[in-house]
Amino acid sequence: xxxxxxxxxxxxxxxxxxxxxxxxxxxxxxxxxxxxxxxxxxxxxxxxxxxxxxxxxxxxxxxxxxxxxxxxxxxxxxxxxxxxxxxxxxxxxxxxxxxxxxxxxxxxxxxxxxxxxxxxxxxxxxxxxxxxxxxxxxxxxxxxxxxxxxxxxxxxxxxxxxxxxxxxxxxxxxxxxxxxxxxxxxxxxxxxxxxxxxxxxxxxxxxxxxxxxxxxxxxxxxxxxxxxxxxxxxxxxxxxxxxxxxxx
Numbered sequence: 001x002x003x004x005x006x007x008x009x010x011x012x013x014x015x016x017x018x019x020x021x022x023x024x025x026x027x028x029x030x031x032x033x034x035x036x037x038x039x040x041x042x043x044x045x046x047x048x049x050x051x052x053x054x055x056x057x058x059x060x061x062x063x064x065x066x067x068x069x070x071x072x073x074x075x076x077x078x079x080x081x082x083x084x085x086x087x088x089x090x091x092x093x094x095x096x097x098x099x100x101x102x103x104x105x106x107x108x109x110x111x112x113x114x115x116x117x118x119x120x121x122x123x124x125x126x127x128x129x130x131x132x133x134x135x136x137x138x139x140x141x142x143x144x145x146x147x148x149x150x151x152x153x154x155x156x157x158x159x160x161x162x163x164x165x166x167x168x169x170x171x172x173x174x175x176x177x178x179x180x181x182x183x184x185x186x187x188x189x190x191x192x193x194x195x196x197x198x199x200x201x202x203x204x205x206x207x208x209x210x211x212x213x214x215x216x217x218x219x220x221x222x223x224x225x226x227x228x229x230x231x232x233x234x235x236x237x238x239x240x241x242x243x244x245x246x247x248x
Contacts, residue, residue: 006060008087015067016060019047023054026097027246028088032106034163036066040105042129042229045239053247056097060088073155073166078176081111101246105129106200107139110178117184125188127245129238130200130227133179133208138200179208189217190245192238194225
């Protein structure tokens, strides 16, 4: 594993881990909201298995997350995520990888959906882990208790770490619908979700999945798993599904 710093064209430094492979295929993993790459247990649990199969792997922190630079209130945005993903993909291509797969968890699942559906020719497989595909019904509702603070202070605090999200992100989300964009994706797709997810209810994801016309779509429900798959046996179950999807 190599610890690297990716520099975005608009001046941010993204903290990343790169695992060089041998098969010319790279998987770029994108984390969820306010957690950083280190907290995506299912992704990390799949790394060794995928690397042993020859894949190159890249995990990075979005701007203003984890160890990457940036201020979350003014710098973290959906449009910024797109630049970060593009920077990550440019890096793995520079390492000689000719085939790119994308994986995103939760809020990162929405980000990779928006990216993949705009770069369909460049991405071959898409994996979504408990994805927040409908911002209005899975993310914005979490702002409701802090709307007054958002309007007064310009940010709201979420999660146990009191991560701050600003108006720019909130305004962007009101104009975007990743679940609608996902209809454009007609290549290999796997969505993994836990039926005990309190943050992104799995019936919402099932509803979105069932409406997709994609003939290659697959959905895997992990019984008992909460958002993030942080506990066993759910972490391992999710990791095994990730490995199977990318390896076949």
